[in-house]
Amino acid sequence: MSPMSRVDELSSLDNAAPPDRFNQADVAYDGLKRLILEGALPAGAQMLEQEAAARLNMSRTPVREAMVRLRQEGMVEIRPRHGMRVLPVSARDMAEIYDVLTALEGIAAEAVARKGIAARPLAALRAAVAEMGKALETGDLARWAEADESFHSQLVQLSGNSRLIQMVGQLWDQAHRARMLTLQLRPTPTNSVIEHAALVDAIASGDPVIARQIHEDHRRRAGKMLVELLERLGLTQL
Amino acid sequence: MSPMSRVDELSSLDNAAPPDRFNQADVAYDGLKRLILEGALPAGAQMLEQEAAARLNMSRTPVREAMVRLRQEGMVEIRPRHGMRVLPVSARDMAEIYDVLTALEGIAAEAVARKGIAARPLAALRAAVAEMGKALETGDLARWAEADESFHSQLVQLSGNSRLIQMVGQLWDQAHRARMLTLQLRPTPTNSVIEHAALVDAIASGDPVIARQIHEDHRRRAGKMLVELLERLGLTQL
DNA sequence: CGCTGCATCTACGTATACGTTATCGCGAAG
DNA sequence: CTTCGCGATAACGTATACGTAGATGCAGCG
Numbered sequence: 001m002s003p004m005s006r007v008d009e010l011s012s013l014d015n016a017a018p019p020d021r022f023n024q025a026d027v028a029y030d031g032l033k034r035l036i037l038e039g040a041l042p043a044g045a046q047m048l049e050q051e052a053a054a055r056l057n058m059s060r061t062p063v064r065e066a067m068v069r070l071r072q073e074g075m076v077e078i079r080p081r082h083g084m085r086v087l088p089v090s091a092r093d094m095a096e097i098y099d100v101l102t103a104l105e106g107i108a109a110e111a112v113a114r115k116g117i118a119a120r121p122l123a124a125l126r127a128a129v130a131e132m133g134k135a136l137e138t139g140d141l142a143r144w145a146e147a148d149e150s151f152h153s154q155l156v157q158l159s160g161n162s163r164l165i166q167m168v169g170q171l172w173d174q175a176h177r178a179r180m181l182t183l184q185l186r187p188t189p190t191n192s193v194i195e196h197a198a199l200v201d202a203i204a205s206g207d208p209v210i211a212r213q214i215h216e217d218h219r220r221r222a223g224k225m226l227v228e229l230l231e232r233l234g235l236t237q238l
Numbered sequence: 239m240s241p242m243s244r245v246d247e248l249s250s251l252d253n254a255a256p257p258d259r260f261n262q263a264d265v266a267y268d269g270l271k272r273l274i275l276e277g278a279l280p281a282g283a284q285m286l287e288q289e290a291a292a293r294l295n296m297s298r299t300p301v302r303e304a305m306v307r308l309r310q311e312g313m314v315e316i317r318p319r320h321g322m323r324v325l326p327v328s329a330r331d332m333a334e335i336y337d338v339l340t341a342l343e344g345i346a347a348e349a350v351a352r353k354g355i356a357a358r359p360l361a362a363l364r365a366a367v368a369e370m371g372k373a374l375e376t377g378d379l380a381r382w383a384e385a386d387e388s389f390h391s392q393l394v395q396l397s398g399n400s401r402l403i404q405m406v407g408q409l410w411d412q413a414h415r416a417r418m419l420t421l422q423l424r425p426t427p428t429n430s431v432i433e434h435a436a437l438v439d440a441i442a443s444g445d446p447v448i449a450r451q452i453h454e455d456h457r458r459r460a461g462k463m464l465v466e467l468l469e470r471l472g473l474t475q476l
Numbered sequence: 477c478g479c480t481g482c483a484t485c486t487a488c489g490t491a492t493a494c495g496t497t498a499t500c501g502c503g504a505a506g
Numbered sequence: 507c508t509t510c511g512c513g514a515t516a517a518c519g520t521a522t523a524c525g526t527a528g529a530t531g532c533a534g535c536g
Binding site for chain 2: 064065068069072073074096097099100102103104106107111161162163164166167171174
């Protein structure tokens with residue numbers, strides 16, 4: 001046993017407690033990403049560095065850094081004389097995204113079931129499922145989507161795998177606009193409550209294999225439905 | 239090294255205008271990443287923006303952009319007054335990485351088996367497996383590692399899922415140093431030829447379920463072995 | 477009326493300037 | 507000897523400057 005190397009175990013997490021007062025680059029990143037996710041900058045929209053800088057009241061330098069980050073996340077592309085361009089998401093892209101998401105969230109569910117889950121986060125999961133049900137009763141699709149997102153986000157967080165968390169978040173962001181747009185067009189997700197409840201039960205009973213199975217089936221179905229919907233509607237880019 | 243004579247003075251002869259496709263930021267990114275992957279910058283090593291800029295004969299601006307990219311890939315962290323710091327990879331990190339890698343490469347194998355594989359890429363896979371075998375016969379571990387990497391890389395590429403490809407590459411890079419270091423310490427991967435051959439057979443026969451199963455088992459075993467090895471040796475950071 | 481070549485302009489990539497602030501050395505105090 | 511305070515320094519975050527290459531528009535030609 002190395003005598004002195006136990007220090008970093010707990011410190012690594014709260015280490016970032018003072019997250020260094022947001023700098024301009026972070027502001028630019030958050031601002032641009034928000035514009036994209038909320039649809040203010042739709043697919044194909046372009047924005048020059050100077051435009052963004054003027055809009056955000058800063059110089060090009062931090063804007064440029066933000067754009068580099070967004071590019072690496074697959075949100076935009078950068079074309080030398082046309083600024084950044086919001087990447088469209090095609091049906092094929094959604095198929096890619098959901099294939100990967102299915103696998104990643106599947107092992108998240110498996111990990112949580114294997115590790116076991118405390119009473120509090122378990123209750124939070126159940127609350128999210130209940131929220132989905134209530135939203136469906138009132139026909140509030142936006143509310144349902146939020147609860148659904150909350151559920152999946154919590155689940156992935158509970159896996160404790162930081163890389164898994166980061167990657168799922170990235171894919172989720174890429175798919176966000178398409179999901180929002182199809183919310184009104186897709187069949188009502190009446191089964192979602194049952195499916196999620198079954199997943200929670202599998203997790204609570206500590207069955208990793210079943211948990212993974214359920215979640216993969218769930219995601220696979222959702223992805224298939226979405227992709228077919230997009231193809232049927234001829235929505236090649238969102 | 240000659241004292242800094244400016245690189246180019248618009249000499250008209252061998253200008254050879256290099257494709258502007260590669261800007262200084264790309265050079266910095268490739269250069270720094272290479273230093274890290276090859277171990278010239280080991281875990282914990284720090285490098286200031288100015289240091290890197292001086293070494294690469296450029297200003298801080300493109301260096302900074304490169305560091306931002308590397309940070310997003312999980313290769314380094316950036317600490318305000320200490321430059322970038324090469325992130326150590328702990329046994330816990332390797333566990334995270336292999337968990338995700340297992341899932342991602344599993345669906346890659348599944349996808350390839352489902353889509354079917356042409357004769358040529360199939361032969362390339364078989365060649366990689368054969369190369370592993372030959373490397374083991376001669377006890378050349380580096381050669382085996384290269385063949386192994388080639389096999390997995392080809393497999394993922396064949397999936398055709400660009401997001402999958404990107405993410406696996408990122409995880410692979412993160413794990414690269416630890417894999418290299420443990421190459422000499424781990425038991426000889428005698429089973430790898432059999433396991434990979436079985437995977438290729440499953441793919442060739444178009445059985446996605448089995449292909450995924452085999453690959454997941456394979457990766458899971460490899461990951462488990464590696465993590466236990468690191469823990470046993472007390473190698474908390476590589 | 478369309479096409480082509482050139483001049484102009486602009487957005488970008490990179491370098492440099494500048495103010496801020498954390499870090500480090502050092503001396504003093506305990 | 508250890509701890510603390512403080513000032514000098516330097517690294518960074520951001521702004522700005524600058525040269526270049528690609529885009530744009532127009533004129534002249536077919």
